[in-house]
Amino acid sequence: MRVVFPFSAIVAQDEMKLALLLAAVDRTLGGVMVFGDRGSGKTTAVRGLAALLPPLKVIAGCRFNCEPGTPCEACVGVCRHTGKAGEAPAPVVDLPLGATEDRVVGALDLERALTLGEKAFEPGLLARANRGFLYIDEVNLLEDHLVDLLLDVAQSGENVVEREGLSIRHPARFVLVGSGNPEEGELRPQLLDRFGLSVEVTTPDRLADRVEVVKRRDAFDRDPAAFVELWKAKDTAVRRRIKAAQGRIGDIVVPDAVLEQGSRLCMAVGADGLRGELTLLRASRALAALEGREAVTDADLRKIAPMALRHRLRRGPLDEQASTARIDRALDELKAA
Amino acid sequence: MKDAATVWAEAMLAAALLAVDPRLGGVVVRAGPGPVRDAWVSGFRALFDVETPWRRLPPGIGDERLLGGLDLGAALGSGRKVLQRGLLAEADGGVVIAPMAERLTSGTASRLAAALDSGVISLERDGMAERLGARFVMVALDEGADDGERVGPGLSEHLAFAIDLDGVGHRDALPISATVADVAEAREALTHVGAPDQAMVEAICGAAEAFGIGSIRAPLLALRVAAALAALEGRDVIDPEDLSTAARLVLAPRATRMPDVTAEAEPESQPDDIPPSEPEAEQREPDATPPEDELDTAENDDMAAMLDDVVLDAVRAALPDGLDALWMDQGRAAQSAAMSSGRSGARRASPDRGRRIASRPGLPKQASGLDVVETLKAAAPWQKVRGALLGLDRGPMRIRRDDFRVRRFEQRSESTVIFVVDASGSAALQRLAETKGAVELLLAEAYVKRTQVALIAFRGTAAELLLPPTRSLTRARRSLAELAGGGATPLAAALEAAAILGVAERAKGRTPVLVIMTDGRGNIALDGAAFRTRAETDALNAARRIRGTGMAVALIDISPRPRGDGQKLAEAMGARFAALPYVEAGRVRDVVRSLEGVG
Numbered sequence: 001m002r003v004v005f006p007f008s009a010i011v012a013q014d015e016m017k018l019a020l021l022l023a024a025v026d027r028t029l030g031g032v033m034v035f036g037d038r039g040s041g042k043t044t045a046v047r048g049l050a051a052l053l054p055p056l057k058v059i060a061g062c063r064f065n066c067e068p069g070t071p072c073e074a075c076v077g078v079c080r081h082t083g084k085a086g087e088a089p090a091p092v093v094d095l096p097l098g099a100t101e102d103r104v105v106g107a108l109d110l111e112r113a114l115t116l117g118e119k120a121f122e123p124g125l126l127a128r129a130n131r132g133f134l135y136i137d138e139v140n141l142l143e144d145h146l147v148d149l150l151l152d153v154a155q156s157g158e159n160v161v162e163r164e165g166l167s168i169r170h171p172a173r174f175v176l177v178g179s180g181n182p183e184e185g186e187l188r189p190q191l192l193d194r195f196g197l198s199v200e201v202t203t204p205d206r207l208a209d210r211v212e213v214v215k216r217r218d219a220f221d222r223d224p225a226a227f228v229e230l231w232k233a234k235d236t237a238v239r240r241r242i243k244a245a246q247g248r249i250g251d252i253v254v255p256d257a258v259l260e261q262g263s264r265l266c267m268a269v270g271a272d273g274l275r276g277e278l279t280l281l282r283a284s285r286a287l288a289a290l291e292g293r294e295a296v297t298d299a300d301l302r303k304i305a306p307m308a309l310r311h312r313l314r315r316g317p318l319d320e321q322a323s324t325a326r327i328d329r330a331l332d333e334l335k336a337a
Numbered sequence: 338m339k340d341a342a343t344v345w346a347e348a349m350l351a352a353a354l355l356a357v358d359p360r361l362g363g364v365v366v367r368a369g370p371g372p373v374r375d376a377w378v379s380g381f382r383a384l385f386d387v388e389t390p391w392r393r394l395p396p397g398i399g400d401e402r403l404l405g406g407l408d409l410g411a412a413l414g415s416g417r418k419v420l421q422r423g424l425l426a427e428a429d430g431g432v433v434i435a436p437m438a439e440r441l442t443s444g445t446a447s448r449l450a451a452a453l454d455s456g457v458i459s460l461e462r463d464g465m466a467e468r469l470g471a472r473f474v475m476v477a478l479d480e481g482a483d484d485g486e487r488v489g490p491g492l493s494e495h496l497a498f499a500i501d502l503d504g505v506g507h508r509d510a511l512p513i514s515a516t517v518a519d520v521a522e523a524r525e526a527l528t529h530v531g532a533p534d535q536a537m538v539e540a541i542c543g544a545a546e547a548f549g550i551g552s553i554r555a556p557l558l559a560l561r562v563a564a565a566l567a568a569l570e571g572r573d574v575i576d577p578e579d580l581s582t583a584a585r586l587v588l589a590p591r592a593t594r595m596p597d598v599t600a601e602a603e604p605e606s607q608p609d610d611i612p613p614s615e616p617e618a619e620q621r622e623p624d625a626t627p628p629e630d631e632l633d634t635a636e637n638d639d640m641a642a643m644l645d646d647v648v649l650d651a652v653r654a655a656l657p658d659g660l661d662a663l664w665m666d667q668g669r670a671a672q673s674a675a676m677s678s679g680r681s682g683a684r685r686a687s688p689d690r691g692r693r694i695a696s697r698p699g700l701p702k703q704a705s706g707l708d709v710v711e712t713l714k715a716a717a718p719w720q721k722v723r724g725a726l727l728g729l730d731r732g733p734m735r736i737r738r739d740d741f742r743v744r745r746f747e748q749r750s751e752s753t754v755i756f757v758v759d760a761s762g763s764a765a766l767q768r769l770a771e772t773k774g775a776v777e778l779l780l781a782e783a784y785v786k787r788t789q790v791a792l793i794a795f796r797g798t799a800a801e802l803l804l805p806p807t808r809s810l811t812r813a814r815r816s817l818a819e820l821a822g823g824g825a826t827p828l829a830a831a832l833e834a835a836a837i838l839g840v841a842e843r844a845k846g847r848t849p850v851l852v853i854m855t856d857g858r859g860n861i862a863l864d865g866a867a868f869r870t871r872a873e874t875d876a877l878n879a880a881r882r883i884r885g886t887g888m889a890v891a892l893i894d895i896s897p898r899p900r901g902d903g904q905k906l907a908e909a910m911g912a913r914f915a916a917l918p919y920v921e922a923g924r925v926r927d928v929v930r931s932l933e934g935v936g
Contacts, residue, residue: 037551037552038490038491038494038552038554039494039551039552039553039554040552040553041553043454094459095461096451096458096459096460096461097444097447097448097451098400098403098404098444098448098461098462099461099462100461100462100463102463102464102711102714103461103462103463103464103465103466104461107464107714108464108714108717108718109464110407110412110418110464110710110713110714110717111412111416111417111418111464113714113717113718113720114412114413114416114713114717114734115416115417117717117720117721119717119718122464124461125461137451138447141443141444141447164714164715164717164718165718165719166718181491182809202551203551203552203553204553207539207542207543207546210542210545210546210553210556211535211538211539211542213553214538214541214542214553214556214557214560215535215538217553217557218532218533218538218557218560219532221360221561222532
């Protein structure tokens with residue numbers, strides 16, 4: 001296993017870290033889109049998160065990460081496992097640039113087809129990412145047909161393969177994490193809207209923060225193992241928080257007043273559709289769970305609103321006013337009312 | 338300016354540093370092909386073992402060759418999946434040289450950047466799933482003919498150095514004195530170089546900030562360079578001179594602004610900043626640096642301030658003369674950034690060019706159109722059945738017509754819509770708002786249609802390229818905000834500028850479409866003089882030149898009561914003419930669409 005830069009050693013970037021943690025707590029949030037400059041630590045954060053996700057209970061050896069006792073249809077045919085329960089690290093799968101469609105959705109196993117004349121399914125990245133995270137760096141450079149395909153699967157939670165005489169369907173429920181640099185071109189609105197949360201990262205502008213980033217990175221590069229050891233306690237604490245929050249989230253109460261406030265906010269900023277409202281509430285609930293509280297408060301809404309809504313505002317592409325500012329203003333007005 | 342001998346010495350120093358620490362990423366070498374560049378490359382090569390992998394990366398390289406894939410010949414021969422390594426994996430532990438690096442597509446540049454970042458290639462292609470080591474030093478040979486052509490920032494950001502050999506004569510290009518043995522020694526020494534202390538990190542970060550360098554990679558690379566410099570001299574401690582040399586080499590080429598004069602006094606205010614986000618952690622966290630607290634703090638502050646000055650001065654001295662030159666550089670960088678995303682390398686539209694997209698069933702029209710791997714996959718499931726039909730058990734693959742899969746490539750005839758907007762007093766100010774609306778609408782469609790948009794505005798005495806060709810809304814938003822109105826109408830200059838930009842876009846393999854929004858009443862001649870008659874002649878001449886280029890043009894007359902000047906101009910340049918006293922975004926879009934259909 002590669003040594004990765006510890007999540008808890010990431011300086012500042014609080015919004016990005018929080019968004020990733022929320023997605024880890026409630027996987028139904030719909031993923032996270034991270035916009036930011038080059039070298040602002042997007043990839044580092046995702047890798048770091050991967051290292052501290054609580055492990056999954058799986059059927060040992062299953063290539064779709066099926067839960068013990070409930071193997072999926074494809075699993076029965078493809079995996080030749082004993083059905084014994086085991087544990088596996090939660091998958092965080094990279095979709096590298098240049099990946100071909102057959103590797104993404106899965107395809108005919110060429111080797112077995114050529115040598116044995118067998119029609120066997122070779123699962124792809126979507127299978128590997130089931131019940132975990134799928135990370136796409138530079139989403140805006142991904143080929144359009146792959147983007148469409150991913151959106152479709154992310155929406156339905158199921159990967160349907162109809163190619164090369166194969167007809168296979170398997171669960172592919174993953175948290176989509178995308179990153180991109182807005183300078184390299186925009187994302188299509190349909191794509192943007194599919195992400196539950198959207199955060200904007202910049203390189204820290206406080207000198208003290210920048211110095212700290214450089215020092216930690218330098219220390220990590222010199223001796224990764226020692227550096228990771230140094231941060232192990234903090235990372236473990238974060239892992240425990242995620243796990244505890246996952247267990248608690250079902251019991252979190254959302255008072256009616258807070259629900260109403262959420263609806264009012266969405267109307268006030270003109271966020272399209274119900275998806276924004278739903279994400280706002282779910283993410284607020286995840287936040288309350290993460291912080292060990294029993295009920296969602298207005299303060300939670302306030303903290304979550306920018307990341308849940310900023311990419312859903314109805315506006316002209318050249319609107320001067322930043323979305324975040326619009327949300328903040330709406331929040332202030334609601335509070336005053 | 339630095340003299341040629343200094344430039345060369347620094348270039349060779351960069352070569353030696355890269356050989357000592359390949360994690361420095363690499364170097365952008367700006368120079369035309371010729372003896373000087375050859376001397377640098379061979380000098381660089383002399384620093385490596387003969388066995389070191391050394392690969393040339395052609396600018397139009399495809400993913401199969403770059404990243405790797407299935408070795409089809411071996412796979413068919415053995416019936417097993419056999420990995421064909423790509424160029425980057427082959428170069429593991431060695432060097433990748435990219436001639437004409439300014440022509441690399443943004444896709445290729447991103448793949449290179451990802452490999453430089455992680456040191457591995459994640460291969461997910463043609464049924465192969467592999468992680469392959471790919472640690473290499475990247476040498477990007479930038480042969481850009483003009484300043485608009487540069488290695489994209491996505492790639493150069495990962496490379497520690499940028500050297501410009503254009504001013505170096507071949508007499509200055511002396512052979513390097515360092516040897517493979519020296520490099521080996523320095524590599525060994527590098528493992529003993531201690532971490533930079535707090536003051537050094539602060540000096541480098543402070544300098545990066547002062548010169549407007551946003552990325553956190555720059556200070557990191559500078560510190561690594563400082564360590565490698567110490568190692569080259571066999572020291573195990575970074576000294577202030579290492580630091581200033583490193584800043585000169587790494588930070589100066591990245592500077593986007595001159596430091597505030599007032600900011601120079603600032604360093605004192607930095608150390609008392611409270612450490613970031615997690616205060617409890619900060620106190621317990623043992624630094625990699627030696628405990629400084631025991632030192633006399635006053636003395637420490639003095640040293641830190643001195644170090645800051647040394648580093649700042651080093652960078653400043655390395656910069657081109659003065660602020661103006663720097664600003665030009667900045668504009669250039671922005672422009673090349675905008676262009677690189679659209680640069681496709683597809684100068685001719687042919688079916689085997691452009692970006693590969695998913696293969697589909699069909700008959701290949703030429704040999705290169707067949708996707709062999711996909712075809713085999715399509716045929717493989719039927720082999721048993723087909724064999725049985727023929728009464729055969731084994732034998733060659735039986736492939737039929739409907740197994741064929743052809744490669745498809747994305748159409749690369751992308752267009753660049755160049756708006757030429759009259760922002761003068763004669764065109765009412767509200768035109769600007771309306772025009773912004775039209776540009777906005779087109780940009781919103783740009784993602785799907787892969788159209789780029791550029792904006793030239795003219796008023797006063799000159800035409801100005803406000804928005805270099807881009808698909809980025811962020812960038813467009815910023816530059817449109819700056820568009821102000823009022824003043825005279827330098828129409829001729831605007832038409833000239835539009836023609837030049839159009840021709841340049843065409844040279845990049847894109848289809849230019851000019852949309853000129855004016856009342857057609859120019860009153861400033863090409864030389865800037867305010868003579869109406871000469872201004873009109875100049876404008877008509879410029880219009881005829883545009884006709885000569887054969888570009889698709891539309892002229893939208895935006896005067897409240899058109900008087901025929903616009904129509905006359907449109908005829909001279911062979912433009913489609915539309916009088917729109919009220920610019921409506923939707924109508925402008927329709928005009929542009931009709932042109933794209935033609936072009």
